[in-house]
Structures are given as structure tokens and as C-alpha cells.
Amino acid sequence: MSGRRLVVNAIARVEGEGRLHLVVRDGRVERAELNIYEPPRFFEALLRGRAYTEPPDITSRICGICPVAYQTSACNALEAACGVELSGPLADLRRLLYCGEWISSHALHIHLLHAPDFLGFPDVISLAKEHREIVERGLALKKTGNALMELLGGRAIHPVNMRVGGFYSVPARADLAPMAERLRGALDQAREVVRWVSGFDFPDFELPHAFLAASEPGRYPIDRGTVRTSTGLAFPAAEFPEHVVETQVPHSTALHARLDGRHYLTGPLARYSLNSALLGPAAREAVADAGLGPQCRNPFRSIVVRAVEVVYAVEEALRLIERYERPDRPCVEVTPRAGTGHGVSEAPRGLLYHRYTLDDAGLVTAAAIVPPTSQNQAAIEDDLCRMASARLDLDDAGLAALCERVIRNHDPCISCATHFLDLTVTRR
Amino acid sequence: MDTPTLAVWKFASCDGCQLTLLDCEDELLALAGRVRIAYFTEASSTMLPGPYDVSLVEGSITTPEDERRIQEVREQSRVLVTIGACATSGGIQALRNFGDVAEFASAVYASPQYISTLATSTPISAHVPVDFELRGCPIDRRQLLDTLCAFLAGRKPDLPDTSVCTECKRRGLTCVMVADGTPCLGPVTQAGCGAICPSYRRGCFGCFGPMAKPNTQALLPILRTCGMAEDEIGRVFATFNAAAPAFAVVSQETGR
Numbered sequence: 173m174s175g176r177r178l179v180v181n182a183i184a185r186v187e188g189e190g191r192l193h194l195v196v197r198d199g200r201v202e203r204a205e206l207n208i209y210e211p212p213r214f215f216e217a218l219l220r221g222r223a224y225t226e227p228p229d230i231t232s233r234i235c236g237i238c239p240v241a242y243q244t245s246a247c248n249a250l251e252a253a254c255g256v257e258l259s260g261p262l263a264d265l266r267r268l269l270y271c272g273e274w275i276s277s278h279a280l281h282i283h284l285l286h287a288p289d290f291l292g293f294p295d296v297i298s299l300a301k302e303h304r305e306i307v308e309r310g311l312a313l314k315k316t317g318n319a320l321m322e323l324l325g326g327r328a329i330h331p332v333n334m335r336v337g338g339f340y341s342v343p344a345r346a347d348l349a350p351m352a353e354r355l356r357g358a359l360d361q362a363r364e365v366v367r368w369v370s371g372f373d374f375p376d377f378e379l380p381h382a383f384l385a386a387s388e389p390g391r392y393p394i395d396r397g398t399v400r401t402s403t404g405l406a407f408p409a410a411e412f413p414e415h416v417v418e419t420q421v422p423h424s425t426a427l428h429a430r431l432d433g434r435h436y437l438t439g440p441l442a443r444y445s446l447n448s449a450l451l452g453p454a455a456r457e458a459v460a461d462a463g464l465g466p467q468c469r470n471p472f473r474s475i476v477v478r479a480v481e482v483v484y485a486v487e488e489a490l491r492l493i494e495r496y497e498r499p500d501r502p503c504v505e506v507t508p509r510a511g512t513g514h515g516v517s518e519a520p521r522g523l524l525y526h527r528y529t530l531d532d533a534g535l536v537t538a539a540a541i542v543p544p545t546s547q548n549q550a551a552i553e554d555d556l557c558r559m560a561s562a563r564l565d566l567d568d569a570g571l572a573a574l575c576e577r578v579i580r581n582h583d584p585c586i587s588c589a590t591h592f593l594d595l596t597v598t599r600r
Numbered sequence: 601m602d603t604p605t606l607a608v609w610k611f612a613s614c615d616g617c618q619l620t621l622l623d624c625e626d627e628l629l630a631l632a633g634r635v636r637i638a639y640f641t642e643a644s645s646t647m648l649p650g651p652y653d654v655s656l657v658e659g660s661i662t663t664p665e666d667e668r669r670i671q672e673v674r675e676q677s678r679v680l681v682t683i684g685a686c687a688t689s690g691g692i693q694a695l696r697n698f699g700d701v702a703e704f705a706s707a708v709y710a711s712p713q714y715i716s717t718l719a720t721s722t723p724i725s726a727h728v729p730v731d732f733e734l735r736g737c738p739i740d741r742r743q744l745l746d747t748l749c750a751f752l753a754g755r756k757p758d759l760p761d762t763s764v765c766t767e768c769k770r771r772g773l774t775c776v777m778v779a780d781g782t783p784c785l786g787p788v789t790q791a792g793c794g795a796i797c798p799s800y801r802r803g804c805f806g807c808f809g810p811m812a813k814p815n816t817q818a819l820l821p822i823l824r825t826c827g828m829a830e831d832e833i834g835r836v837f838a839t840f841n842a843a844a845p846a847f848a849v850v851s852q853e854t855g856r
Contacts, residue, residue, distance in 0.1 A: 211666065212709075213691075213693040214696060218704070229839070230839070233692050236614040236615040236619045311625040311629075315625040330807075339800075
């Protein structure tokens with residue numbers, strides 16, 4: 173039987189630029205390559221020689237969709253290198269800012285990027301022609317997330333207020349009151365979104381991947397934590413390089429990560445499946461409404477998990493605002509010292525790891541960043557092989573559309589993934 | 601009447617500036633009623649062929665393929681507007697222009713031979729004529745809407761090219777440099793953000809790039825008085841608009 177070759181040149185409704193290459197031979201998918209052609213920007217190289225205060229702002233420019241994740245993982249790593257850990261209201265404010273990014277990024281993916289797939293529209297504009305109220309509700313929710321980031325960070329894309337050790341300025345309790353009012357309205361909207369997306373038709377598909385997510389005692393992981401996997405591993409961020417190894421493949425400017433030699437998945441499915449018992453009461457109610465079990469292995473249902481996480485981010489934001497007392501100072505003193513620090517946090521699309529080595533003047537001598545999409549690339553390619561093998565009856569256009577959906581299930585951030593890892597470099 | 605068409609293009613960048621268009625939550629649906637979004641891969645699976653009335657271009661030129669692609673985009677676009685620091689000055693990735701890109705590639709990739717890249721990151725205007733440039737890392741949402749409305753109405757946008765200081769004063773903010781001794785690039789940076797950083801008691805770090813005729817030489821002694829060492833001054837001018845000539849001169853002179 174002759175071979176069949178399918179190329180999707182520009183994958184739509186994802187952040188960044190990717191191409192898909194599928195090779196079918198003798199009735200089975202021989203190879204699925206997610207080809208990331210996003211130009212490399214060499215962040216780890218240009219961070220060398222910068223002061224320990226600079227990586228949060230510089231690395232946020234890796235991704236305009238999840239800048240708070242970059243700023244937070246960078247701060248976590250640099251504070252660890254300097255022997256500082258935030259606590260009390262400063263730690264709460266960082267988590268609160270991060271809730272804003274979860275609300276905004278998930279609302280964007282659910283409504284603008286993912287839902288059109290389930291309802292047969294090419295984009296949100298067409299979707300809005302038939303379901304205007306639903307789109308307006310989604311945009312309102314997204315706007316609330318952005319408003320929270322603007323309040324605490326100054327702006328929603330590349331916020332300016334976070335720094336190593338805390339913030340440049342912190343709000344008074346009264347400044348947060350109007351935001352709480354707004355979040356109470358958002359909680360109802362978020363619950364309605366869960367009901368809406370849980371009524372979609374989901375293809376039957378269970379993925380076999382190992383899951384990896386951050387973990388924190390007693391609460392759902394967002395802004396920090398240690399690392400846990402569904403294979404039973406639990407380790408601090410500092411041991412991440414011992415378990416996760418990245419390799420370069422010729423077809424991509426993104427590196428592929430492996431967990432003890434196997435591909436694995438990070439992101440909402442992993443986070444939820446490893447931590448669903450730690451959701452708050454409103455999110456748990458939404459889970460029951462949606463009929464989700466304690467784990468979710470169907471990547472098409474990730475839209476429901478994201479909607480549940482929006483409910484959680486809103487209720488968590490309300491809880492943090494409720495107990496907030498303005499700290500005496502907007503940041504703690506961080507004195508640089510020679511050494512290496514590791515930091516993780518849960519970006520909307522999965523665990524984001526940073527590592528920095530500082531010299532005794534506080535300059536960066538080496539940096540490594542492992543974004544979620546590099547970690548997920550091998551798992552996404554595996555999903556593509558399985559899903560495409562099962563549906564080779566489709567014509568090329570149908571198969572291409574299905575493959576794009578399989579990719580969008582994971583909300584890949586291709587801009588992020590084009591930044592590489594595995595460097596142990598000494599400063600020139 | 602023909603509905604004008606809008607296209608959005610991405611080169612080397614973080615997606616943040618095109619995301620600004622999707623962050624116009626209150627205006628997005630109204631805008632979609634006024635223009636036809638003909639090409640915007642981040643937002644739509646529909647990709648209509650050109651020509652396009654207005655193209656928004658994000659990102660800088662860093663690969664041989666993109667050098668070719670920007671020519672095509674220009675040919676297909678009646679009006680070409682660059683959005684953000686990458687497209688107008690080369691972005692943070694233009695730090696390679698002052699280093700050795702081969703060394704950068706081998707520092708990041710185990711097999712740099714698979715990586716196709718140019719030695720420099722250059723703005724769109726270095727390759728094709730540009731009709732209008734929007735500054736910022738990221739751009740400002742209101743400036744983006746003003747600019748789109750202007751081109752739809754057939755006029756040129758009217759945006760300030762004065763300094764961040766003018767916006768800071770207009771907001772009635774206390775000067776962080778005078779009051780706190782906090783180094784601030786506001787006096788030499790183009791307005792447009794609304795003086796966000798000083799409103800958070802932080803000094804401006806120049807993400808909108810140099811204003812028209814910036815007097816950087818007059819600012820340097822004040823930065824030194826605020827306690828900045830030469831290498832720190834070099835670094836603060838070498839960030840998101842590192843290759844903008846007025847900033848590059850300072851970062852090179854202060855010995856980065």
C-alpha cells in the first residue's frame with residue numbers, strides 16, 4: 173500500500189507557530205511530528221551576565237500569554253538561590269496575581285481557542301454570531317482576570333509590579349474591595365461556563381501518559397510547590413534536573429523532555445488528576461455538576477477541567493482577598509550570594525521550571541528554563557499517533573482538522589517552547 | 601461597501617502584542633463588525649488570501665525564512681503597522697546583535713546545526729517600508745484601538761512622541777527619582793503606557809523605547825547620583841529596546 177503524507181502548515185488557534193507532519197504507511201501512522209518553527213530567541217544565553225533582579229522581567233517576554241508564570245517561577249528560583257522564602261501577605265499577593273492569570277488565560281483558551289472546535293466554528297467571531305451571550309460571558313470572565321492582574325501588576329501582559337522578594341508596591345485592604353465584588357459576579361459566570369462546556373460531545377479517548385504537576389500541602393498548586401508524578405515520585409524543584417532530561421530533535425526548535433526516560437504530560441489534566449481532592453468547595457461542586465471523576469484522562473475534556481480551574485481561581489482569589497492585611501513593607505530584603513536556585517510554578521498550561529546560578533556579585537552565570545509545552549511535546553505527538561491511527565478513514569482535510577484539535581486540547585504555547593534547556597554554561 | 605480586511609502576522613516574539621487585540625474584551629465584537637479578520641492564526645482557523653487593507657506585524661526578523669516572508673507580507677498589505685518593541689526595534693532578542701549568535705546557539709542547543717538563525721534581530725523597518733509603528737513591550741491597548749480606528753477612518757494616528765514624564769505629571773504622580781532616589785528612564789522614554797511603573801513606585805525601564813530626541817546624556821549623571829554603577833546603567837538600557845539606536849549608544853558606551 174502506498175504511503176500517505178499529511179502536512180498542516182500553520183496550526184491555528186494556538187500561541188505561536190507550529191506545523192504538523194504526519195506519515196502514514198501501510199494503514200498505520202508511522203510518525204507524527206509537531207514541528208515548531210518558531211524562531212529561537214536564546215533566552216538562556218542572553219540571561220548570562222544579568223543581575224539577579226532581572227530574570228523576572230526578561231523571562232516574562234518569553235510568553236505574553238503567561239508572563240506571571242514566568243515572573244513567579246523566576247522569583248521562586250532566585251529567592252531559593254538567595255535563601256529567602258516569601259510568606260504571609262506577600263506570598264498571598266503573588267498567588268492572587270497568579271489567580272488573575274489563570275482566569276484570563278483559561279477563559280481565553282476555553283472561549284476563543286477551544287470551544288469553536290466542539291461547536292464547529294472557525295473562530296470566536298463566528299461563534300459569537302450565533303451565541304453572542306456565551307461569548308460575552310467568556311470575555312467578561314477573561315476581563316475580570318485581566319483586571320485582577322492590572323490591579324496587582326500594573327498591566328495584564330508583562331506586569332511591572334512583581335520583583336524578587338515581593339512587589340514594588342502593595343495595595344491597601346480597601347483597594348481590593350471592589351475587586352472582591354467583581355469576583356463574586358465572576359464566580360457565577362465561571363459556574364455557568366462549567367455547565368456549558370460539560371454538555372459538549374467528547375470523543376472517547378483515554379491517554380496513557382504519566383502525569384507530572386506541582387504539589388503543595390493542603391491546597392491546589394498554583395504559585396509554588398514541590399513536584400509529584402502519577403508514577404509515585406515526589407521531589408523538590410531542586411531535583412527536577414535529575415528526573416527530567418531534555419533532548420533536541422531535528423524537526424523542532426523546542427526541546428523534548430522525558431521523565432526518567434518516558435514521555436509524560438503536565439498541564440490541567442495532570443494537575444487536576446493529582447490534586448482534585450484539594451479544590452475548594454465551589455470548584456468541587458462544579459466538578460460534581462460536570463460529572464468529572466477524581467481523575468481525567470480524556471484530553472478533549474481538558475476544557476471542562478480548565479473551566480473547573482477557573483471556578484477554583486475565582487474562589488481562591490476571594491479567599492485570599494478576605495484574609496489580606498497590608499504588609500508593612502512591599503518586599504523583603506534579598507541579598508544575593510553565589511549558588512544555584514530552582515523554582516517551579518503551575519502556568520495555566522503546566523509546570524514551569526526555572527534554574528539560575530549566581531556568582532557572588534549576584535550576576536547570573538547560567539540559566540535553564542523548562543516550559544510546559546516542551547515537556548508535553550512528546551505526549552502530544554503520541555496522542556496524534558493514536559488518534560490519527562484510529563481515524564485513518566477520514567480524508568486529509570478531516571484528518572488534519574482532527575489532528576489540530578488533538579493539539580489544541582493541550583493549549584500548547586509554542587512561543588514558550590522555543591526556549592531551551594540543558595545548558596550548563598560558564599560566563600565568558 | 602467592501603468591509604476592510606485585517607491581517608495579523610507573527611515573527612520572533614512572545615505573542616503578547618497580538619494578544620492585546622484579544623484583550624480588547626469590550627471592543628472585540630464591535631471591531632469584528634467593522635473589519636473582516638482575514639488572517640489571524642492565533643485566533644482563527646479561517647485564513648483568507650490577500651491583499652489585506654491593514655496588516656499588524658508582531659515580532660522581529662531573525663531567520664532567513666522570515667526575511668523572505670516579510671517581503672510577502674508587505675506586498676500583500678495596503679497599510680503595514682508594526683506592533684511592539686520586537687517589531688519596531690528588534691526586541692530583547694536583539695541582545696544577540698552585541699554578542700556572538702553562534703555561541704548563543706551552542707549555549708542553548710546541543711546540536712546548533714539544526715538551528716537556522718541570522719546573526720542579528722532587526723526591526724521590520726530594516727526590511728520593508730512601514731506605515732506606522734506602535735511602541736511598547738507590550739503595546740498599549742488604547743493606542744492599538746486608536747490606531748486601528750484612525751486607519752479605518754483614513755487618517756494617520758495621532759499618538760504622543762513625548763516622554764513618559766509628561767504622562768506621569770499629568771497623572772499627578774510623585775516623581776520616584778526626585779522623591780525616592782529611584783533610577784527612572786521616564787525622561788528619555790516615549791510616552792504611551794500611561795506611566796504605569798511610577799504609579800507602582802518603580803522607575804521606568806524604557807519598554808516603550810526612546811522618545812523623539814532623547815537627552816540621554818543629561819540623564820546619566822542623575823542615574824549615577826541615584827546609585828547606579830556603570831554596568832547597571834549599561835544593562836538598563838540593554839533590555840527590550842536594546843537595539844534602538846539612542847539606547848544602544850548608551851549601553852555600548854557604559855561598557856556592557
